Amino acid sequence: MAEALRDLSKPIDVPLLDATVAAFYGTGSSEERHAADQILRDLQNHPDMWLQVVHILQNSQNLNTKFFALQVLENVIKYKWNVLPVEQRDGIKNYISEVIVQLSSNEASFRQERLYVNKLNIILVQLDVLLKFFPVAAYRNLTLQCLTEVAALHFGDFYNMQYVKMYTVFMLQLQAILPSGTIPDAYANGSNEEQAFIQNLALFFTSFFKNHMRTLEATPENRAALLLGIEYLIGISFVDDTEIFxxxxxxWNLFVLELFEAYNQMERTTAKMVGLQAQMVQGTVDGTLTAVQQRRQLxxxxxxxxxxxxxxxxxxxEEVLIVEDENGNIVRETMKDNDVLVQYKIMRETLIYLSHLDHEDTEQQKLSMQLSGEDWSWNNLNTLCWAIGSISGSMVEEQENRFLVMVIRDLLNLCEITKxxxxxxxxxxNIMYVVGQYPRFLRAHWKFLKTVVNKLFExxxxxxxxxxxxxxxxxxKIVQKCKRKFVTLQVGExxxxxxxxxxxxxxxxxxxxxxxxHTFYESVGQMIQAESDNTKREDYxxxxxxxxxxxxAEIIGEASRSIDILKSQDVIRSVLNILQTNTSAASSLGPHFFPQISQIFLDMLTVYRMYSELVSSTISEGGPFASKTSFVKLLRSVKRESLKLIETFVDKAEDLPHLGKQFVPPMMDPVLGDYARNVPDARESEVLSLFATIINKYKGEMLEEVPRIFEAVxxxxxxxITKNFEDYPEHRLKFFSLLRAIGTHCFQALIQLSSQQLKLVMDSISWAFRHTERNIAETGLSLLLEILKNFEASGFHNQFYKTYFLTIxxxxxxxxxxxxxxxxxKLHVAVxxxxxxxxxxxxxxxxxxSTTPSQYTSNAMFVRDYTIKLLSSSFPNMTPVEVAKFVDGLFSSKADLSNFKNHIRDFLVQSKEFSAQDNKDLYAEEAAALQEKEHQRMLSIPGLIAPNELQDEMVDS
Known part of the structure; x- marks a missing residue:
């Protein structure tokens, strides 16, 4: 047997080797074990034994035999790996890589061979495979990421420690070959394979740290390797490649968030402990604080x-509108890059956490050479100012003030000295972006605020x-946050x-x-709105x-002499511009805009009527295509803007309803009558939204007007809109919004409709909530729910439900x-x-x-049977028992909306109709609750929600 194994001129007899290994580990006599040991030692020392390793690993079923082969390989790696031919080294590396991937591809094989895989992983590191296998085309995408993920899922503490040991060995090798400080240059000048290697390094480090950072933190030697790895990952982060970044x-976002939350929790705990004398509790807290502080220091x-x-x-x-194009020119941005906006959100959040962890270091990152012009470049200044703007609200006010004084002064100076x-x-x-992000600072520093606004005027x-x-x-943006400052007489002014x-x-x-x-007028309107003195406000x-x-006045004067002047396209554009300017001011001034709208209102209706007649005659004479001409479009723009101006004023004048209501009677014929008389292509959808706004504002006071509104539209x-689901999309939603306003606030008008008219209303509501357009369907459902509740509270509920209950x-x-x-x-369930x-x-x-047997003793009994039959026909895959159980559950949970909703949701999810679908919409309320919880968390962290995203203006300091 020994001689047969020692002849390595041919493939070794693997079954015979298995038997020898078994004898060495077996329970036989000491002589047998000694003989087996001698054979294995001779094989291990044979210079050509390493050539048999792959053959043994492929054919042996004995784990001990495989470990013996790997031990042979380890000796070769240790003493003569670098002198072996490249093709032989690559062959062994590739084979081991293949085996690891194959055995790790599913949980069953991994569990069965986990000790073997672990040993192979160690061999991989010893082979320096992470640094050398990337040129091999078949394995460019292989990294230790898969291994670390498997380790996180399946390995216990022992295996985590083994991976940490592998990591420290790997770091020593990596440091010798690729110093961390050279990574950006190495990537920029590297081959495709070398760049792919750095990309895979990013995947490896991020995955490894997620799963093993706490283990690495546990001992001094491992902490050193951890910090070295973080240095490498920071270096990789500076690589000029978007995907790697x-x-x-x-x-980094996860890492910094975890550190911040621990630090934030520590501060809250410290605050709670103030005044407590419990020594044991204090000792526990002190220990926690020390651990958190040590990590922060680390x-x-x-x-x-x-x-x-x-x-x-x-x-x-998003607020920055100018960008550098591909030719290096500064141009206005034409399209938002959503990927960039998402990246900004993550980076901003990360920098906010970093700022809270060390405000002083954050302030010192201001890069004074950049602001002084010594390190001047467009990109450097852009990113610096975007970062400065992003941390608004994260510092305490005194520190923020000191910081901003320096930044804004330097930026204004840079603007002066730069050619x-x-x-x-x-x-x-950059000046505009930064100052727009710091309203608290501007409110507290009038001279800076005035300087900044005058610079904006320049x-x-x-x-x-x-x-x-x-x-x-x-x-x-600045006026919205600081408007009171502009109407107050400041010191020295x-x-x-x-x-x-x-x-x-x-x-x-x-x-x-x-x-x-128009934007400028909206801004000044915000200022004037903040003036509390009526006389001054009206003068402004x-x-x-x-x-x-x-x-x-010039246009109306000329029109009084010759009406044809209003047909000039230049005059039409002027009228449109004037109305848009008024709308902008009205949106800011609200009820205080009354003197101005009163001055132009009747003339505006006259122009509206004339342009409407002109549109109608043009379309009547020219056919449908006439509505697409630039002339008709321009005329209709004036009509729409007139309606928008009135709607804006009415919507904003809620505190003074009597002011807006007096505008309604004069509009009845010029606006409503015109809508009814016009051809469909000439009807403005804004008429519907205007009267929906009027009814929502004045509610029951509009009851007498509803029949005429109803008749007209x-x-x-x-x-x-009912011929199909596509034509007149703007009219669809606005029509049902108007109907909802009537049903909610003027319900009495619906009761007074004839049965035929009410049926038309109910049919239109059903048509709405069957619509595939989400807003229309939601409006129809909301309207239906309002009408059901109103009928329930009226004296007509029995008659109504007898007619419509089953249909609904x-x-x-x-x-x-x-x-x-x-x-x-959500609304289906509510109905x-x-x-x-x-x-x-x-x-x-x-x-x-007359058609239904009289076995029913109650409506509930009848509805139960009706619902079971209805659902059984819709879900033939469900048994009658299952359907009946569901319907019984509807009755038993009807008094509790939450249980009722869960019961229906369970039924839908369990049905085959919904089982393979994305059902997040069924859990929208829960998702909204989580979003609200996250919003509250963000509100609790200064700066995480930017100050300009909070309420318009806090109390002036």
């Missing part, structure tokens, strides 16, 4: 580098693409800023486009509107069990609960006594 960023160096990383790589926020339009445009956009004359838009948007602004208004807006002027409003009013609109139930179950209507689940709840209180039988 995303991998690293996702991990990572202080890497965290500082992470702050630098976030600043250097900060993504562009070149593109350079100035970049600096301007930028409004800058013709570089995007600068004017951003100046107007930033002005609006002769008049409130708003008065000074209004005096210079023509010059300030001289170079702005119409849409920018008059001065603000003097320019558009002057132009309006109901039948003709239904004829437009059938229709609701149809959409409830249709996967296209899953977003309506069904209402039906099942009211059925016991109905005194009229719901069945037809």
């Amino acid at each position: 995303k991998v690293c960023l996702d991990y 990572y202080s160096g890497p965290l500082s580098k992470l702050r630098t990383l976030m600043i250097c790589r900060m993504a562009k926020p 070149g339009k593109d350079n100035k445009a970049v600096i301007a956009s 930028f409004m004359h800058e013709m570089h693409p995007g600068v004017q838009d951003m100046a107007c948007d930033t002005f609006l 002769n008049e409130p800023f708003v008065s000074e602004l209004l005096s210079n208004l023509p010059a300030t807006i001289a170079d702005l486009e119409p849409h920018q002027i 409003l008059k001065r603000l509107m003097s320019l558009p009013n002057q132009k309006w 109901f039948q003709c609109t239904l004829e437009m 139930e059938q229709e609701i179950f149809a959409v409830l069990t249709d996967t296209f209507h899953k977003p309506g689940f 069904l609960q209402h039906l099942f709840y009211v059925v016991d209180g109905l005194t009229e039988p719901l069945w037809d006594a």
